[in-house]
Amino acid sequence: MADVLVLGCGLIGTSIGLALRGERDVALHDSAPAVVAEAVARGAGRAWDGQEKATTVVVAVPPLTTPDVLFEAQRRDLGQTYTHVASVQSQVQQQVETLGCDLSSIVGGHPLAGRESSGPAAATADLFVGRPWALCPSGASTSAALHEVRRLALDCGSTPVELDADAHDASVALLSHLPQVTASALAGLLVPEGGQVSVDPARVVLSGPGLADTTRLAASDPALWAEILQLNAGHVAPAVRALAENLAVLAAALEVHAAAGVDPAEDGQAARVVEQFLIRGNRGRAVVPVKRGEVSEAFGRVGVSVDDRPGRLAALLVAAGAAGVNVEDVHVEHVPGRPRGVIELLVDVGVVTALRRALEAEGWHVVSP
Amino acid sequence: MADVLVLGCGLIGTSIGLALRGERDVALHDSAPAVVAEAVARGAGRAWDGQEKATTVVVAVPPLTTPDVLFEAQRRDLGQTYTHVASVQSQVQQQVETLGCDLSSIVGGHPLAGRESSGPAAATADLFVGRPWALCPSGASTSAALHEVRRLALDCGSTPVELDADAHDASVALLSHLPQVTASALAGLLVPEGGQVSVDPARVVLSGPGLADTTRLAASDPALWAEILQLNAGHVAPAVRALAENLAVLAAALEVHAAAGVDPAEDGQAARVVEQFLIRGNRGRAVVPVKRGEVSEAFGRVGVSVDDRPGRLAALLVAAGAAGVNVEDVHVEHVPGRPRGVIELLVDVGVVTALRRALEAEGWHVVSP
Numbered sequence A, B: 001m002a003d004v005l006v007l008g009c010g011l012i013g014t015s016i017g018l019a020l021r022g023e024r025d026v027a028l029h030d031s032a033p034a035v036v037a038e039a040v041a042r043g044a045g046r047a048w049d050g051q052e053k054a055t056t057v058v059v060a061v062p063p064l065t066t067p068d069v070l071f072e073a074q075r076r077d078l079g080q081t082y083t084h085v086a087s088v089q090s091q092v093q094q095q096v097e098t099l100g101c102d103l104s105s106i107v108g109g110h111p112l113a114g115r116e117s118s119g120p121a122a123a124t125a126d127l128f129v130g131r132p133w134a135l136c137p138s139g140a141s142t143s144a145a146l147h148e149v150r151r152l153a154l155d156c157g158s159t160p161v162e163l164d165a166d167a168h169d170a171s172v173a174l175l176s177h178l179p180q181v182t183a184s185a186l187a188g189l190l191v192p193e194g195g196q197v198s199v200d201p202a203r204v205v206l207s208g209p210g211l212a213d214t215t216r217l218a219a220s221d222p223a224l225w226a227e228i229l230q231l232n233a234g235h236v237a238p239a240v241r242a243l244a245e246n247l248a249v250l251a252a253a254l255e256v257h258a259a260a261g262v263d264p265a266e267d268g269q270a271a272r273v274v275e276q277f278l279i280r281g282n283r284g285r286a287v288v289p290v291k292r293g294e295v296s297e298a299f300g301r302v303g304v305s306v307d308d309r310p311g312r313l314a315a316l317l318v319a320a321g322a323a324g325v326n327v328e329d330v331h332v333e334h335v336p337g338r339p340r341g342v343i344e345l346l347v348d349v350g351v352v353t354a355l356r357r358a359l360e361a362e363g364w365h366v367v368s369p
Helices: A011-020 A033-041 A066-075 A090-099 A143-155 A165-188 A209-214 A222-231 A233-258 A264-286 A312-322 A349-361 B011-020 B033-041 B066-075 B090-099 B143-155 B165-188 B209-214 B222-231 B233-258 B264-286 B312-322 B349-361
Strands: A002-007 A026-029 A054-059 A079-084 A106-111 A132-137 A159-162 A299-307 A329-333 A340-348 A365-368 B002-007 B026-029 B054-059 B079-084 B106-111 B132-137 B159-162 B299-307 B329-333 B340-348 B365-368
Touching: A002 A011, A011 A026, A011 A033, A011 A143, A026 A033, A054 A066, A054 A143, A066 A079, A066 A090, A079 A143, A090 A106, A090 A165, A106 A143, A106 A165, A132 A143, A132 A165, A143 A159, A165 A209, A165 A222, A165 A233, A165 B165, A165 B209, A165 B233, A165 B264, A209 B165, A209 B209, A222 A233, A222 B233, A222 B264, A233 A264, A233 B165, A233 B222, A233 B233, A264 B165, A264 B222, A299 A312, A299 A349, A312 A340, A312 A349, A312 B312, A340 A349, A349 A365, B002 B011, B011 B026, B011 B033, B011 B143, B026 B033, B054 B066, B054 B143, B066 B079, B066 B090, B079 B143, B090 B106, B090 B165, B106 B143, B106 B165, B132 B143, B132 B165, B143 B159, B165 B209, B165 B222, B165 B233, B222 B233, B233 B264, B299 B312, B299 B349, B312 B340, B312 B349, B340 B349, B349 B365
Parallel strands: A002 A026, A002 A054, A054 A079, A079 A106, A132 A159, B002 B026, B002 B054, B054 B079, B079 B106, B132 B159
Antiparallel strands: A106 A132, A299 A340, A299 A365, A329 A340, B106 B132, B299 B340, B299 B365, B329 B340
């Protein structure tokens, strides 16, 4: 008997296997044998023989397929506890009940840790580390089942957050599904369609990191996301409607500015609409948790310009260590076509000056003060 | 006589000074003496005495103020060549002409390298490295002036891109101003207002990196961005209108799904709208340049779990160097409250396996295969 049987070796299923490596015995299955082979080759676990039972069965397939796979796994009595990783919980919970599953052994789960890339090749062992993992027991779930699924989430390095399915779906509509919609809408306007504005492809070079970050999610799998948005339409539709309405109000204010010969009072009113729109964005951003790995403002930065020879990064860190400084993080800037790059060392603010002096004394080219 | 006189020591002005450090003699001025003092203390140049002339005058103040500062600098004959860094070019060019400036010595510029933080404290020496810098000469600009401003952009490490003011403004409306609007609109919905959907503050922990990235720009200065959006309203308004309309179409399709007892044909039509919306986003994302410093898929990743003791990062890089491997980049994951972290080494894909084996042989805990 395996500890964990993962059904579905995509990004999430394979990452669960990688995260549990060395701690739990994981069997892997996927409807596509080549996908299982890739997940096994990556070290996520061993191939399931099609018969073996497991303490915990993790259904890691797209949300529309999740209820049927759960039902079939229960019918074959494959596990003691069952969970899944669907981005939408209420619909899955209802479907599972409609299908006649035994609800007592099922606890829905949703690790908030996607990537815009998919499949076992994109999986990583630390995908869940420090991330929330929603646990949504139904009224019928046993506390033993909840305990097992919580243990799985903890073993993957995540932080379990228990809440009911509808509260989950309402929250992720704004926190996860609306960001996807926003990124897709923005990126979509970069390509011409139906006479709408679009950008000259030769000019797209004129973009900064803002466009790259704001459109990153637009690379996500359309089929998977169409499922998610439709399954959570009850919560997502009003959010998208509100977004469209707020943008229409902003567009109207900007149209006032763009028009010639506008009454100054009307123009002043439009200016207030534009500024209030941006201020509301400030307030909203202030409640967004800073992402994992983002560097606290408490760190100081020391930039060093180095040539692109092997070993320079290690030599620099050794020099910092020799100066008695613990480097908290490192950023390396790769600049295509330039023979030199900048390595940024992040250290305690109290040692920035000492580190700069020590590195300069050793002949390093410190670029930012 | 200074090489460069920077008028306005905010993020961009101070970063120009830092970027030119050691290469050009830079004098700095700001209407706020404390801001000059901070820029000087950071090493961006020396304080301007209020009289000295310069080869090139860089006006780095908000766009609405830019024409007046340019006019005054020319009236006092402070430079041979004048440039500015306004995010909107046409309106500045028109204003400058209306004020009666000598257009021959002016070439508008716009480095595409903002940050969501502002002021001299946020400035960095490498802010412009590898980034585009739009140059927008008017028909009256001399080639000597264009040459000087191009040299300034190159000396800051950026890539000059020459285009006319209106083409610039049309491009940045979509590539820079619309991402700002999108991020602000999305973040704004996280805080309650006027009975719209909003998220329970206790649930905001249920967000992943997608929300953090997609709302990053929403932290930008509202007063500055209100100026930019209004000055470029002729191009931004139709883009925001199109965004609002596309989102309204998506909202209508999702409302069909959310309604009970929908006709299957209508439901199928709505499903196609949702998927096409996401596919268009995929197509748009494909034309977005990958941001500077983003790691190519050509690199392989080796994750190593380490305890949080000083010097571990350096020791790991030394171990990699001893194995003959050049580390291209490093990601450090700081996980609050956990005694261990994961350091990810990015290396040539061809050496991943060799590096893993070498590190494991030395007793390192390699976590991802």
